[in-house]
Amino acid sequence: MHFLLPFFKWCDxxxxxxxxxxxxxxxxxxxxxHLLALTVLFGAVIVLNLRLCGLFMKNQPVQQLAKxxxxxxxxxxxxxxxxxxxxxxxxAMKCYASVPFQVKMAFxxxxxxxxxxxxxxxxxxxxxxRLIAGILVGSINFLLWFGVGVGxxxxxxx
Amino acid sequence: MSNVPAIIQWMQNSDIGTGIRESIWLFPVVEATHVxxxxxxxxxxxxxxxxxxxxxxKHQPISQVHKQxxxxxxxxxxxxxxxxxxxxxxxxEKCYLSGFFRAKVIFLALAGLNAGIFxxxxxxxxxxxxxxxxxxxxxxxxxxxxxxxxxAVIIAGRATAYNLF
Numbered sequence: 001m002h003f004l005l006p007f008f009k010w011c012d013x014x015x016x017x018x019x020x021x022x023x024x025x026x027x028x029x030x031x032x033x034h035l036l037a038l039t040v041l042f043g044a045v046i047v048l049n050l051r052l053c054g055l056f057m058k059n060q061p062v063q064q065l066a067k068x069x070x071x072x073x074x075x076x077x078x079x080x081x082x083x084x085x086x087x088x089x090x091x092a093m094k095c096y097a098s099v100p101f102q103v104k105m106a107f108x109x110x111x112x113x114x115x116x117x118x119x120x121x122x123x124x125x126x127x128x129x130r131l132i133a134g135i136l137v138g139s140i141n142f143l144l145w146f147g148v149g150v151g152x153x154x155x156x157x158x
Numbered sequence: 159m160s161n162v163p164a165i166i167q168w169m170q171n172s173d174i175g176t177g178i179r180e181s182i183w184l185f186p187v188v189e190a191t192h193v194x195x196x197x198x199x200x201x202x203x204x205x206x207x208x209x210x211x212x213x214x215x216k217h218q219p220i221s222q223v224h225k226q227x228x229x230x231x232x233x234x235x236x237x238x239x240x241x242x243x244x245x246x247x248x249x250x251e252k253c254y255l256s257g258f259f260r261a262k263v264i265f266l267a268l269a270g271l272n273a274g275i276f277x278x279x280x281x282x283x284x285x286x287x288x289x290x291x292x293x294x295x296x297x298x299x300x301x302x303x304x305x306x307x308x309x310a311v312i313i314a315g316r317a318t319a320y321n322l323f
Binding site: 028031032035036038039040041042043044045046047050056057059060064067068069071072146150153154157 | 186189190193194196197198200201202203204205208214215216217218222223226227230309312313316317320
């Protein structure tokens with residue numbers, strides 16, 4: 001038995017999880033919010049990373065663009081995480097058995113850590129990042145978030 | 159289903175429609191591409207809409223944001239459109255009969271009309287707006303209508319897949 005199994009079982013039996021599972025409407029509605037917030041966050045990720053790669057608004061400082069994007073991006077991240085937890089609680093046992101879910105979580109933790117450490121530092125620095133560093137950090141950041149999206153979509157299919 | 163037009167029945171039963179629907183990999187891959195390209199089309203476009211309304215990216219000149227954002231949003235839209243047509247093809251009868259799908263088409267048309275008016279008429283004075291922190295009412299309305307209609311397209315699209323009502 002995997003050491004996380006009791007945790008998944010507990011999640012599956014929570015009041016919130018059961019309520020969502022027992023309704024035909026809650027899951028699709030919560031998932032719609034998940035998807036809308038994803039659109040805004042991924043849009044911001046694409047815009048900022050294109051700038052880092054030098055493909056977008058080159059005459060605007062990276063730092064300024066990052067600051068302009070971040071309030072909306074952070075709000076949508078909160079919505080995504082909150083709605084994501086609810087969706088997870090409602091089908092925790094399905095997620096336990098799902099390989100795409102494991103892949104998604106691995107990408108999610110990696111993306112969050114990378115986003116709020118290295119990526120944050122590079123995009124918030126007073127000094128413009130060098131193009132090569134920008135391309136490296138921008139493409140890693142994009143690929144990590146993209147992995148979260150692909151993994152997430154695959155949960156429903158596999 | 160006799161209440162479905164012949165063309166819809168033909169699409170549903172054509173080799174392409176059946177092939178996508180019954181393939182283990184094709185439908186999920188086309189569907190995943192359709193959903194994830196949302197970020198490139200609507201996700202990027204929404205930043206221009208927010209800028210138009212004066213709600214986001216206030217430090218970036220509007221004409222700049224427009225010039226830079228649109229090519230990416232347009233490529234995203236093309237991918238969404240092509241994958242969307244393929245998805246429709248594979249489930250033509252279900253989509254035709256779905257109230258949500260009809261709502262989606264209506265909001266898509268609204269988004270298109272709004273974009274058309276903006277590109278052909280409203281945009282003419284875009285260079286002047288760079289001087290003001292908040293653009294004229296017509297431009298702000300274009301941003302608002304765009305966000306509302308694209309949000310409705312996403313909601314209706316998601317609901318089509320669930321076949322809720």
